[in-house]
Amino acid sequence: MPGVLPPTPSQTVGPFYGYALPFTGGGDIAPAGHPDTVTVHGYVRDGNGDPIPDAVIETWQAAPDGSLAGLPGSLRRDPVTGGFLGRNGVDFTGFGRVATDADGYWAVRTLTPPDATPYLSVCVFARGLMHHLYTRAYFTDDIPAGPLAELPAARRATLLAVPESDGLRRFDIRVQGERETVFLDFR
């Protein structure tokens, strides 16, 4: 049910969010020193295969115990300087935000999502992108029945955070063209 009020339209994040949106420890979702930390990393590329150096990647996920309630403290602030303290080292907030670097590269360090929702929800913003895009980085290639499981194998493969080594998974995002990432619609 779409509701009665018309929504506020989306607009591009533009090129100059860099001093506003990213925050210290934005990619350090796993509590500090947690033994089961997994790094999810990759590149964001455009329709020419060139890196997108001005994208923002946000991730949201369930805690390992299955909770989707989230916790505050992702942007924990220093009341003395107004700066960012980084997370408190114990709580799992479920939220990450990182900007891509000049190579279009990004990484978050997190914990493996639970079997019920075995993915990071990934939201992509960029200059030139009028309206953000959602995708999912699955930690299993056994996607449950539904519209994503029915995709052709090559397309479905773009949703997999590919294991590279212990504690390291690769998730590239291709906004357009060859091996274009599968993007999702929740409306």
Added chain:
Amino acid sequence: MSSAELTQDHISAEIAERHEAVAKAVAEGARAPHHPPRDFTPYRSSILRHPQQPLIAVDGDPEAAELHGPVFGVTDVTDLDADLTRQHAGEPLGERITVTGRVLDRHGRPVRGQLVELWQANASGRYAHQRDQHPAPLDPNFTGVGRCLTDDQGQYSFTTVKPGAYPWRNHLNAWRPAHIHFSLFGTAFTQRLVTQMYFPGDPLFPYDPILQSVTDQAARDRLVAAYDHSLSRPEWSLGYRWDIVLDGPAATLPDPEENH
């Protein structure tokens, strides 16, 4: 054609063509689109940055993680974050304004205790960002970043200065109308919104491919704040009101008001 040769007339003609196509579809019974199409080519940077495959609808899954979302609290903001004029030793230059409004879901329910972030150029139209090379002065007393949490009515409020218009390189003589960038969270990650707020009566509106990427006039109007004299403070600041409605399914929480 390089962007330096691309004229405003050329871009304006492309914009008109897209608007006419949408108006025709609406006249034939299509719903007016709320959001900009991702392939809005008058904004040249969109050309290589939009997907060509259709989005995959996953709206049938009540267990989707995206029907919940990040939460924020008092540790995530400081008291000074909502007043962009008090973040440095001195006062910034420019016209002091307050911007306030409510964040609602599409059912009109307030979004409570959620994070609102904004960023903007200074009064001269310059961002405190290394890559902004517009030869307008930086202001040592203005960064242009704000944050607050919405209250129990979904209300947010910021004190800042009115940003200046600034040039960009989409085409020859391209200028952005004055705007403030906003980032919002709802109760569900599906409601995430990044957008831009504009000021009423700006003569640059018709020339700007970013505002005009919203192809429906009524939808574009929802990006423009209202001057509200009752929000202006005597001998201090001018007030603007801008309410924000988040799209996307909210978390399926029971709402007693809806059961009447």
